[in-house]
Amino acid sequence: MRISVVLSVFATFLLILSFFMILPVVVALLYGEGEMISPFLIPIGINVGIFIIIKLLTVNRANRALSVKGGFLFVTLTWFGAAATGALPFFLSRVIPGYTDAYFETISGFTTTGASILSEIQSLPRSILFWRSLTHWLGGMGIVVLTVAIFPLIGTGGFQLVKAEAPGPTVDKVAPRITETAKILWFIYLGMTGVQTVLLMFGGMDLFDAVTHTFGTLATGGFSPKNASVGYYQSSYIHIVITVFMILAGVNFILYHKLLMGNLRTIRRNSELKAYLGIFIAAMVIIGINLYRSGVYGSFGTSLRYAGFQAASILTTTGYATTDFDAWPEVSKIVLFLLMFIGGSSGSTGGGIKVMRIVTLFKLGVNELKYLIHPRGVFNIRMNGVSVKKDILYVISGFFFLYLLMLLLTTFVVATAGNDIVTSFSTALVTLGNIGPGFGRIGPTLNYGYMPDYVKWFLSFIMALGRLELYTILVLFTRRFWKR
Amino acid sequence: MRISVVLSVFATFLLILSFFMILPVVVALLYGEGEMISPFLIPIGINVGIFIIIKLLTVNRANRALSVKGGFLFVTLTWFGAAATGALPFFLSRVIPGYTDAYFETISGFTTTGASILSEIQSLPRSILFWRSLTHWLGGMGIVVLTVAIFPLIGTGGFQLVKAEAPGPTVDKVAPRITETAKILWFIYLGMTGVQTVLLMFGGMDLFDAVTHTFGTLATGGFSPKNASVGYYQSSYIHIVITVFMILAGVNFILYHKLLMGNLRTIRRNSELKAYLGIFIAAMVIIGINLYRSGVYGSFGTSLRYAGFQAASILTTTGYATTDFDAWPEVSKIVLFLLMFIGGSSGSTGGGIKVMRIVTLFKLGVNELKYLIHPRGVFNIRMNGVSVKKDILYVISGFFFLYLLMLLLTTFVVATAGNDIVTSFSTALVTLGNIGPGFGRIGPTLNYGYMPDYVKWFLSFIMALGRLELYTILVLFTRRFWKR
Numbered sequence A, B: 001m002r003i004s005v006v007l008s009v010f011a012t013f014l015l016i017l018s019f020f021m022i023l024p025v026v027v028a029l030l031y032g033e034g035e036m037i038s039p040f041l042i043p044i045g046i047n048v049g050i051f052i053i054i055k056l057l058t059v060n061r062a063n064r065a066l067s068v069k070g071g072f073l074f075v076t077l078t079w080f081g082a083a084a085t086g087a088l089p090f091f092l093s094r095v096i097p098g099y100t101d102a103y104f105e106t107i108s109g110f111t112t113t114g115a116s117i118l119s120e121i122q123s124l125p126r127s128i129l130f131w132r133s134l135t136h137w138l139g140g141m142g143i144v145v146l147t148v149a150i151f152p153l154i155g156t157g158g159f160q161l162v163k164a165e166a167p168g169p170t171v172d173k174v175a176p177r178i179t180e181t182a183k184i185l186w187f188i189y190l191g192m193t194g195v196q197t198v199l200l201m202f203g204g205m206d207l208f209d210a211v212t213h214t215f216g217t218l219a220t221g222g223f224s225p226k227n228a229s230v231g232y233y234q235s236s237y238i239h240i241v242i243t244v245f246m247i248l249a250g251v252n253f254i255l256y257h258k259l260l261m262g263n264l265r266t267i268r269r270n271s272e273l274k275a276y277l278g279i280f281i282a283a284m285v286i287i288g289i290n291l292y293r294s295g296v297y298g299s300f301g302t303s304l305r306y307a308g309f310q311a312a313s314i315l316t317t318t319g320y321a322t323t324d325f326d327a328w329p330e331v332s333k334i335v336l337f338l339l340m341f342i343g344g345s346s347g348s349t350g351g352g353i354k355v356m357r358i359v360t361l362f363k364l365g366v367n368e369l370k371y372l373i374h375p376r377g378v379f380n381i382r383m384n385g386v387s388v389k390k391d392i393l394y395v396i397s398g399f400f401f402l403y404l405l406m407l408l409l410t411t412f413v414v415a416t417a418g419n420d421i422v423t424s425f426s427t428a429l430v431t432l433g434n435i436g437p438g439f440g441r442i443g444p445t446l447n448y449g450y451m452p453d454y455v456k457w458f459l460s461f462i463m464a465l466g467r468l469e470l471y472t473i474l475v476l477f478t479r480r481f482w483k484r
Helices: A003-020 A022-030 A034-058 A068-086 A088-092 A099-110 A126-141 A143-150 A152-165 A178-202 A207-218 A236-249 A253-260 A264-268 A271-293 A300-315 A330-339 A355-373 A390-415 A421-432 A453-467 A471-477 B003-030 B034-058 B068-086 B088-092 B099-110 B126-141 B143-150 B152-165 B178-202 B207-218 B236-249 B253-260 B264-268 B271-293 B300-315 B330-339 B355-373 B390-415 B421-432 B453-467 B471-477
Strands: none
Touching (some): A003 A022, A003 A034, A003 A068, A003 A126, A022 A034, A022 A126, A034 A068, A034 A088, A034 A126, A068 A099, A068 A126, A068 A143, A068 A453, A068 A471, A068 B355, A088 A126, A099 A126, A099 A453, A126 A143, A126 A178, A126 A207, A143 A178, A178 A207, A178 A236, A178 A253, A207 A236, A236 A300, A253 A264, A271 A355, A300 A330, A330 B390, A330 B421, A355 A390, A355 B068, A355 B390, A355 B471, A390 A421, A390 A453, A390 B330, A390 B355, A421 B330, A453 A471, A471 B355, B003 B034, B003 B068, B003 B126, B003 B143, B034 B088, B068 B088, B068 B099, B068 B126, B068 B453, B068 B471, B088 B099, B099 B126, B099 B453, B126 B143, B126 B178, B126 B207, B143 B178, B178 B236, B178 B253, B236 B300, B253 B264, B271 B330, B271 B355, B355 B390, B421 B453, B453 B471
């Protein structure tokens, strides 16, 4: 692994990030927030400076493609680096006075977690709120994917990089070259962003609110510029539009490409999609009935609307709320709790364990029952109409176990700060799963501000670990990685 | 599968069970509990009657060995049947007026869970308390193993049966014939029962209390004839003896046979034993320090004693308590909560997921990290010095997933009765893991009496499912099982 190659690509990434940091400057100018310009220009300047220094230092030494190891290091650097530099506007503007808090808020944004340390949001400058939501949007489809889409010069390591960053156990190439795939994915994402923004404006939102809520929806992020999250709006139209788009964001984006290509057969035989929609509908109906029977909302229709919104929000790992679901009856809360173990589809912007892994492991478990009856039989596990390779089963099993291990480790660390079981365990679930709000002291009406600094740093790490699906970061902790 | 063969073996089992039901009759006679004789004699009579009827009906038709399928059905029948008939003394004596409650208490006994619906225990007849603890002892080493040990006539299906019942992913044969293995295991168990009883009597317990507490310890059961569980005794000697024997009961019993044979090498290279002891010591030290620093107990020694007792009790899935651990500081509670995910060693009387599975899955997860760096490498997973076969990895992965699925399903069912998340989730953990007391409304000072009947029946099923390690019972729910 050549560090110079890694640094050189990282420098390119910093430049791209700086470009996106110009957008909130434009917002600041539009809304007359003159004092907000330098908090953005300073990090832009720092990034450009680092870019120039690295490129000068690595000139003639960085012409090789990234190695596999270099890819892992680059992707990890990218995410922690994006948060480090992206936190500066919050910190420099003194909107968030402590750097720990600013870092937490920013990595929560990029990882599309949506866990916030802020209690008062509405009164913040527009440029800061825009940047806060933009981190979601950039992190949702993946900042590395974006880098690959824009700079094909990264070369042959591109596919490896996208695999290291993109959610889901497998990345299908939709185009022969990964650059093409990355571009197609980003164009679809961009298109959906446009459609949702327009639909929200039809519902009475102004452009700013529509764009920021769309960023939070399509990235399955969950940051809202309103204190009461989507609950700020009483319009059932807005609730339904956001519900639908959250569900759409939790679908494998490759399927949208297939749809555009008219390849309906692939979509129809997609096991993950069926399971994902089935889980959503089941959760919505159970919560809806429970809410209605408990008399929380007057009509069954309203109950179902609140149920659908929250089920979609938690399943897709968005984290928006239209109400304080922590005050719901126990059955509804438990269903949401169960959804926290699942997550979105592979290849979607959603986090968590992912429906594909859950379905595959379920089939593996059922398969073992068959072997008990016919020990000499041969039973394949089929997903999307093709049988799953044995290697993939190991990868998924190993991932699942490590995920639960990290979940329990996080629970322990959060508990050392004196948090109760519900708070500690749900904090672990919603940070590793990139969901955001949970139960107890981190419920939807509360925030992470009260946690001590060491917990905030640990959770910042856990959010990145969850977003990059463990392996990319964990591999850096092995001795083998640093050998030779 | 011939039902007549299954029924014939089941009849034999009922006869053996009836034999053991004579023991509490003896206790009743010794303590002058004349009114307690018929509640035991009636089920004995019923069992003998069923035995005679089945044997008459299946004469000449049940000479064949049990098939694989027949084995699963037989083992399942055995456990639910043992609880059905074993509940009668509680019910007929009106010690537990409802049959649902009696069934729950009995299957909790046989599965060595130790979850109780009783709030007042000390004042109950001695014969009933003896029977309650005896169900632990019989279920601990396994009632099917016992049947196999006593009746070699079950024939070639014996090994299959023991595999279906005995805890742990693998059963090593210590003797060429399974009957011999079953006998050796039961003799070791019997010997340890004798030693612990004597040691407890040295500490001031009378014979009755010593025997019943020994039953609860070695079976990792947790029923105590005292309202305050082991906390009734203030003697640190008694606490330490029980701690040591709980830990011993959580070790693979095959290792004791190796020890007796002088085969120390096998013991020294046993990965599971090392991990098991390591987890116990780590948990004890963390809880000990946390209790001491929180000032719950005066000295560090006392803190460590309480910590060691409770860590051993939860890790081995016993469920005894020397204090109300639900009132401990959060860090200690979380460590106990984490231990609930682990369980004893394979081949021990402990329940839960089992240390061996946890260690194997951990190694599988770490292995995948190696493949990331060297995709073409070959990395084996070694346990106890030998590499684990791929098939075993699938079995363990499938088991682990189904276990968590059943855990979440149980959480949901318990929540439908209006229980909060902590109560529902810990109920699931402690019934499926055969632990007993948990957190919230089923804490160590409380009991399951308040749960509605449908939850009690469901949990009765879940306790058996956990004790038989899912597959044996779940396989009966597949269509394939009942084909042809």
